[in-house]
Amino acid sequence: MPVIALQGIRGGCGVTSVTAALAWALAQSGEKVLAIDFSPANLLRLHFNMPYDSARGWATAVRAGEGWEQGAMRYNAQLDFLPFGQLPAIEQAQVYCDWQDNLTKIANTGVYNWVLLNTPVDQPALAAQALSIADHTFTLLHADSQSHVRLHQQAVPTESHYLVNQFMPGSQLQQDILLLWQQSLPRLLPVILHRDEAMAESLAAKRPVGEMAPQSKSCQEIHALASWCQIHLRAGQK
DSSP states (O other): OOEEEEEESSTTSOHHHHHHHHHHHHHHTTOOEEEEEOOTTOOGGGGGTOOTTOOOSHHHHHHTTSOGGGGOEEEETTEEEEOOOOOOHHHHTTOOOOHHHHHHHHHHHTOOSEEEEEOOSSOHHHHHHHHTTOSEEEEEEOSSHHHHHHHHHSOOOTTOEEEEOSBOTTOHHHHHHHHHHHHHOTTBOSOOOBOOHHHHHHHHHTSOHHHHOTTSHHHHHHHHHHHHHHHHTTTOOO
16 A cells, blocks of 8 residues: 655645646546645635535544544545544644554555655644654656756655656746756656646636646646556556
8 A cells, every 4th residue: 555645846836736636637547546635725625525614634623532533534435534623723732643543543444555645845743643654755846947946955755756747848947947957856656747727617617627627738747647657556566
């Protein structure tokens, strides 16, 4: 049961949308998937049609003294998700759960083939909880100067794979940066996610992009990413 943490090199890299889309694509290929939101923004749930005003989530349950499992939701027969929940800002960073133990319990059920973690970049304590249980990490990048600079001046998870998102081939700068990364950046994933209005619309539609726009370029590329994961990560390859 591979566990993949997805995290941006900075905020705004589209991690939540990609997490939801990848979960959907894996589920569509017959896998049983659990997507867990570690971000207090609590947006992953909205890609799975959860009501805006629902406070349900694992962090909400933990702060209330209940089991984290009480936050779990089912989107369809192949895809479950665990929202973060709604908490006051002062309490968000203080939430702690023994995710090593939780993951053992999840694995012992034998239900899931994949676990995806929507990991924040601006909440170190929560990010650490997610990264501590991940077998693999995907660091999302934009092919821009800011992402390139951050690669050289901030820590990224050890042996992270890098995923270019929202690529615009019409930009000469982005083409140059991508070429540089392809020549010099170890573990750059071969799948590139292009900028596509369908991905931007998926949150508004409250559905993963593959369900909302199955003929879109984003859907095709996310399915290619899911296939890469199945080929390279299922057997525990690094």
